Amino acid sequence: MGALNRVAPLLLFLAPLLIRAQTRPTFIAQPGRVIAIALPVSLLNDSGIARQLGSGLTTVFLLAAKPRGSARVDIRFDVWDEVWIVRRLDFDGHDERQRITSRDALEKWWSSPLRLLTGDPPHVSVDVTLTVLPFSAAESEDARAWISKSAGSAESGRGSPLVAAVIGTTLNAKPIRSYRWQSEVQLK
Amino acid sequence: MSRFVLSILTIASIAFAAFGEEPPRFLIERIEVRNTHRVSADLIKSESLLKEGTEYSEPDLSAAAARLTRLPFLLSAEFKLEKGSSRGQYVLAIVVTETKPFFYLIDAQPTLWDDSRHTLDYDSDPAIESKDAALGFRWFVGGRGVVYIGTTSRRDRDVFTSDYTAIAIGYTQYDLFGTRAFASINLRRPIDEHAGRLSPQVVVGLPLTTDQTLTLDYEDTLVQNGTDHILGLSFRRKEAERLMSLTWAYDTTNQPFVPTRGTLIRVTALHSTHDHTGYTFIGAFPDAGPEAFREHLEGSGLDVVGARYWELSDRNSVNAAVLAGWANVDQNPAVFVPRVNYHPAYQIVRGGWSHDLWKGDPRSGDSRLEVVGALQSQQRDVREGGIVFGTTPDNTRSLLTSVSWVRRSSWGLLRLGVGYSWAL
Numbered sequence: 001m002g003a004l005n006r007v008a009p010l011l012l013f014l015a016p017l018l019i020r021a022q023t024r025p026t027f028i029a030q031p032g033r034v035i036a037i038a039l040p041v042s043l044l045n046d047s048g049i050a051r052q053l054g055s056g057l058t059t060v061f062l063l064a065a066k067p068r069g070s071a072r073v074d075i076r077f078d079v080w081d082e083v084w085i086v087r088r089l090d091f092d093g094h095d096e097r098q099r100i101t102s103r104d105a106l107e108k109w110w111s112s113p114l115r116l117l118t119g120d121p122p123h124v125s126v127d128v129t130l131t132v133l134p135f136s137a138a139e140s141e142d143a144r145a146w147i148s149k150s151a152g153s154a155e156s157g158r159g160s161p162l163v164a165a166v167i168g169t170t171l172n173a174k175p176i177r178s179y180r181w182q183s184e185v186q187l188k
Numbered sequence: 189m190s191r192f193v194l195s196i197l198t199i200a201s202i203a204f205a206a207f208g209e210e211p212p213r214f215l216i217e218r219i220e221v222r223n224t225h226r227v228s229a230d231l232i233k234s235e236s237l238l239k240e241g242t243e244y245s246e247p248d249l250s251a252a253a254a255r256l257t258r259l260p261f262l263l264s265a266e267f268k269l270e271k272g273s274s275r276g277q278y279v280l281a282i283v284v285t286e287t288k289p290f291f292y293l294i295d296a297q298p299t300l301w302d303d304s305r306h307t308l309d310y311d312s313d314p315a316i317e318s319k320d321a322a323l324g325f326r327w328f329v330g331g332r333g334v335v336y337i338g339t340t341s342r343r344d345r346d347v348f349t350s351d352y353t354a355i356a357i358g359y360t361q362y363d364l365f366g367t368r369a370f371a372s373i374n375l376r377r378p379i380d381e382h383a384g385r386l387s388p389q390v391v392v393g394l395p396l397t398t399d400q401t402l403t404l405d406y407e408d409t410l411v412q413n414g415t416d417h418i419l420g421l422s423f424r425r426k427e428a429e430r431l432m433s434l435t436w437a438y439d440t441t442n443q444p445f446v447p448t449r450g451t452l453i454r455v456t457a458l459h460s461t462h463d464h465t466g467y468t469f470i471g472a473f474p475d476a477g478p479e480a481f482r483e484h485l486e487g488s489g490l491d492v493v494g495a496r497y498w499e500l501s502d503r504n505s506v507n508a509a510v511l512a513g514w515a516n517v518d519q520n521p522a523v524f525v526p527r528v529n530y531h532p533a534y535q536i537v538r539g540g541w542s543h544d545l546w547k548g549d550p551r552s553g554d555s556r557l558e559v560v561g562a563l564q565s566q567q568r569d570v571r572e573g574g575i576v577f578g579t580t581p582d583n584t585r586s587l588l589t590s591v592s593w594v595r596r597s598s599w600g601l602l603r604l605g606v607g608y609s610w611a612l
Contacts, residue, residue, distance in 0.1 A: 051266070054268070055266070055267065055268040055269065056214075056244060056267075056268060056269030056270065056278070057246055057249065057267065057269060058212075076212070079269055079270060079278070080271060080272050080275055080276065104362075129501075130500065131502075135248065175499055175501060175502040176502070178501040178504055180503045
């Protein structure tokens with residue numbers, strides 16, 4: 001008991017650091033100078049995200065990466081079929097859709113690498129922002145229209161975090177959570 | 189580079205179809221409102237503009253949720269779909285967080301200015317129509333009604349209308365005759381030593397869609413009604429105003445007072461009739477003592493507000509707004525001259541940034557730091573009787589900056605800050 005009393009404050013102090021460490025993704029160098037990201041399962045257990053995932057409405061995970069990259073994951077739980085209807089889009093437009101029947105399978109699918117960007121060897125400094133949004137098709141169409149319209153003016157700003165931020169923020173939905181991670185990735 | 193833009197376009201365009209060619213639609217067989225304590229579930233259902241037995245897309249539900257969170261007596265409204273009685277049908281659970289029955293709206297943000305400045309301050313916050321303070325108590329009655337008592341203040345950006353603070357008692361009926369319209373009847377008594385009788389106000393609002401509302405406002409206000417005794421003479425002091433306005437508003441913002449995302453467009457046409465009697469020492473004959481005067485003022489104007497709020501992250505939000513107004517004012521008669529006619533106008537361009545000071549549960553409200561910069565200009569195109577304005581300039585411009593702390597909770601809104609304004 002005495003030992004527990006001594007350890008408890010230390011655990012309390014370290015808890016935020018441990019939680020923070022768990023929410024860090026893994027960056028993976030893939031062939032073709034591609035950098036993929038594997039998102040931590042702990043994100044799905046965040047209270048705000050878990051509440052949205054359980055709402056029967058869509059949750060959108062929007063990734064914007066520096067120097068140049070983006071990806072997107074959509075998850076909706078179908079309450080009638082009791083399946084997870086998921087979709088993810090890599091940076092190069094590769095589109096994958098699935099119906100996942102269990103939470104375990106969802107977590108496995110979630111943590112599989114998602115192709116995010118390409119970089120120049122040998123080292124790439126990656127800066128990734130993840131914004132979690134409740135989905136809305138019309139609002140996203142608004143985003144697409146905005147981006148199409150401003151594509152010309154965005155030429156000089158490509159690759160800037162502002163452009164990436166605008167993609168997320170033009171979606172007219174309050175972010176449930178946002179995260180930012182930085183890492184050095186070594187490419188072969 | 190082009191690959192990057194293409195990838196962004198592709199990522200964004202995924203939204204055309206959520207999980208197939210057609211975005212999913214949900215047949216809502218029943219709506220259940222949960223976590224209500226004082227607010228009637230019927231009132232919340234009615235204000236969502238959703239109908240049981242109807243199919244809705246996620247954007248429809250999202251717009252309804254946003255509409256509910258703009259209600260002054262709700263802090264949050266979360267939507268959740270559950271299984272209905274048969275396959276393909278859903279129960280929509282709306283989980284609300286109510287505000288307290290006691291409410292306040294205190295906007296204490298004095299503006300300092302340099303000596304070269306002449307203009308009055310405008311309230312450049314497009315999200316709050318009346319600045320300063322309001323506090324009171326509300327009770328929900330009869331399922332769709334609200335009775336409230338408290339103090340309120342009337343401040344607008346028009347130079348030809350009266351600004352005052354009043355004690356008010358009122359009643360709002362929602363879902364009027366099953367039409368989704370609402371009507372408010374208020375009785376107000378301005379806080380003034382010469383305050384007159386209770387003054388009526390009637391507001392009728394008609395939601396056109398989940399984010400568009402048409403509002404008609406009629407106010408008949410006796411701001412002052414008394415007698416002044418000076419140098420052995422008695423003068424009737426009376427100031428009365430009748431104001432009628434029609435407002436069309438498009439509002440997709442997420443909160444009624446401190447929005448962080450969405451668009452607000454508001455167009456108001458108003459007409460005001462103002463009668464003022466009293467005394468003046470500025471008469472036709474010097475040293476003649478006080479003289480009675482009577483003024484009648486009629487003003488018609490148009491006010492336009494356009495604001496857009498962007499959330500850069502879950503903690504940072506930026507906004508930009510344009511506010512403008514034009515009017516035609518007739519004052520007949522006026523002191524010195526038999527008639528004054530002028531066309532006042534103002535334009536405000538405003539930008540702001542706000543930062544959520546704590547990353548807490550949105551159901552607990554917000555605590556934000558706000559920084560605002562605004563360029564304000566005012567013109568007075570005098571057509572007749574310009575002498576009454578003396579040496580005050582017809583055109584002024586100023587730059588305003590302010591920093592404030594805003595706390596929005598289930599109790600209300602408190603904004604404490606300070607601004608500084610320079611003449612340009």
